[in-house]
Amino acid sequence: MNLYDILGPVMVGPSSSHTAGAVRIGLITRRLLGKAPAKADIALAGSFAATGRGHGTDRALAAGLLGMQPDDTRIPDSLQLAREQGMEIQFRKIQLKDAHPNTALLHVETEDGRELELQASSLGGGRIMVNKLDGIDVNFTGESPTLIVHNLDQPGHVAEVTSMLSHKSVNIATMQLYRNKRGGYAVMVLETDQPIPEDSVAWLAHLEGVIKVTYLNTVQEDEHGV
């Protein structure tokens, strides 16, 4: 573990997994959606469901959706702040097969109807992992810039994405490909060493056969939300 996994993070208590990690799950959901959701349905599984209330997991997830970081002192008041902003949040319990004990499934929607479903786990020490995105298995932490492309499963889309990145001198750290069936719906998840220019991301979204492009930039750490 690195030095600051031992000392740190600076966070609002009481639990790095049930509170700090939950804030990060809310925050990554907001970033992947691109803006604050108007509606959120949050299902808590395992230990999140059993001890979440006592650990402030509900308030932590709401705080993340509002754009707060794990050390934001407004986290305890996030449910009230969400109401004031007109953000509608519902919590329920759920049983998930083969999921990590600290897992949440979020379904969020913006005012103009853009939707996203995300399942993520809190791994301890405030670190998280996104396990599912819109029903498709994925595997990324949000600690590096991450590009997610949903496209039709047909030849050429991987080449379009990688040649764009090469052209912009962005190095790929990891790359994962998923599809629901041959010729069906495919998702690629790329974690990169450098941020990707926003206009290149927008260019990808207009290509034929590309259904949806989501980009998670980690350089937004100054985001303070609400």
Next chain:
Amino acid sequence: MAFESMEEWLRSSADKNISTAEAVIQEDMSDRGVSREETWTQMSRMWEAMRSSEQDYDRTLRSHSGLVGGAAGQMEDYLNTCHPLCGETMGKVIMRALRLGESNACMKRIVAAPTAGACGVLPAVLVTAAEQDGYSDDQMTEALFTAAGIGQIIAARAYIAGAMGGCQAEIGSASSMAAGALVFLRGGSPEQMADAAAIALKNLLGLVCDPVAGLVEVPCVKRNVIGAVNAMAAADMALAGIRSTIPADQVFDAMKEIGDQMNSSLRETAEGGLAATAAGRAVSERLRENL
């Protein structure tokens, strides 16, 4: 890579003729590819955050469950009006450990060190030492590098999560880190620093993680006190020249062996120990109805 044994850490510092804190700084620079200034700034912010989290204590706050809050206020009143058995210094250590433990349970801002549940141990002893001996912020930052260096070795050889190895892994590790940091501040030798870390952890080996209702409240808040008080005692013993018969690395390995044998009911599942007592179960039932 970070040091994986106390022996390697001490030998490397001696070979390069640098302090143990400096050795940790240099390892971090190469490990994460950061500049000296970056890691120094980051660590000095940790010290700043620890100090302000201690000062921001609010004695009127109660946790969501209602189980904890206000104890540090009671301790403060007691220190101001009575003559504590432990003396003034230790009285303050106790009060500060309670402050942090309660602040964490009440959703205030703290520094996980190494975990949120054990966040009171390091600030309790370090803020008190800085106040009593007048150390500079730079010295406190170096002390934190020393503490983190000890924690890294514990994490590499054993663990720092209650769910993995019980409370010994959280409060025990924090106490070991704090004891070493205190010896460093007092100008003790690297061997004395290692002995303090060893003695502190030895005293807490076998401690189980049995939180009532699964919350970081009972017994966690008061366990921060014992971790802090134990760190002070271990540091004083090491500074007196008392040696640990078992070297620090072997103590860390013993913690791993003990944690591996610990039943899962005693590793943060809230199924055994204090959580399973009649009073513990009653609290858990009451909360289930209210939540």
